[in-house]
Amino acid sequence: MLELRELCKTFYAGTVNERKAIDHVNLTVPEGEFITLIGGNGAGKSTLLKLISGSYLPDSGSVTLSGKDVTYLPEHKRARNIGHLFQDPLMGTAPSMTIEENLSLAYLRGTHRSLAPATSRKNAAFFREKLRELDLGLEDRLKTRVGLLSGGQRQAITLLMATISTPKLLLLDEHTAALDPATADKVLALTRKIVRENTITTLMITHNIQSALDCGDRTLMMQQGKIILDLSGKERERMTVEKLLELFRQKSGEQLDNDRMLLS
Numbered sequence: 001m002l003e004l005r006e007l008c009k010t011f012y013a014g015t016v017n018e019r020k021a022i023d024h025v026n027l028t029v030p031e032g033e034f035i036t037l038i039g040g041n042g043a044g045k046s047t048l049l050k051l052i053s054g055s056y057l058p059d060s061g062s063v064t065l066s067g068k069d070v071t072y073l074p075e076h077k078r079a080r081n082i083g084h085l086f087q088d089p090l091m092g093t094a095p096s097m098t099i100e101e102n103l104s105l106a107y108l109r110g111t112h113r114s115l116a117p118a119t120s121r122k123n124a125a126f127f128r129e130k131l132r133e134l135d136l137g138l139e140d141r142l143k144t145r146v147g148l149l150s151g152g153q154r155q156a157i158t159l160l161m162a163t164i165s166t167p168k169l170l171l172l173d174e175h176t177a178a179l180d181p182a183t184a185d186k187v188l189a190l191t192r193k194i195v196r197e198n199t200i201t202t203l204m205i206t207h208n209i210q211s212a213l214d215c216g217d218r219t220l221m222m223q224q225g226k227i228i229l230d231l232s233g234k235e236r237e238r239m240t241v242e243k244l245l246e247l248f249r250q251k252s253g254e255q256l257d258n259d260r261m262l263l264s
Ligand SMILES: Nc1ncnc2c1ncn2[C@@H]1O[C@H](COP(=O)(O)OP(=O)(O)OP(=O)(O)O)[C@@H](O)[C@H]1O
Pocket: 011, 012, 019, 020, 021, 039, 040, 041, 042, 043, 044, 045, 046, 047, 048, 258
């Protein structure tokens, strides 16, 4: 479904600040797989997702989505198939527009229809139903401006926007990291529910190792632009945080260093 072949990205090449962010990464992700991605500071996790979404273009290698080579396809042309969420709940929604208008825009993404028909009564009922599923009391607030919502409510709306027209791929870049623990748990539970119910192929960066092992089907660990661990099946089921940290030390010869890393 998603294929990365010999993907490379270096920032400031040929200068003293040269940084090899992605170093010959190969990855095959079958349709419907939910991958969690962990690694130290500057390991290349966000860059990898940005190469997949088209926010960055690689120096070499290829990105293939559903059999189509999208390596150099501009980001806006991939947006219809790829949902991308970030840590900052203020990104991804338009604060001066209402919940209904934000959802309408997401629903129509990639089509040429105007906003007007999308705010019809039929769509309002559909959006209300989707909002009810979030269980955040937002179903009766379609006309509320998104800028008035809390960070957690806003991130839940962003998640809904990213998935409302079922993307081929969902990229989550520490999307719960800026929320308080209770809200983060709720948004993560919502994420798992939406991904499971719609069988969306998902890559989720997390700084929480336990949740990396608990969520999804497969866990990748990155270091210095490479995937150094790829866990799935029985091996992953039996994995503990302590064993994973030990494996990381063995593979990389270093301690896992991430100032936001949570070990439990
Ligand atoms: N736009 C950019 N310009 C220059 N260097 C960059 C840019 N984006 C990332 N880098 C560098 O590329 C490397 C990988 O960064 P990236 O943000 O992908 O790491 P990460 O694994 O997501 O880290 P973290 O967990 O700290 O967010 C780092 O050395 C970073 O400084």
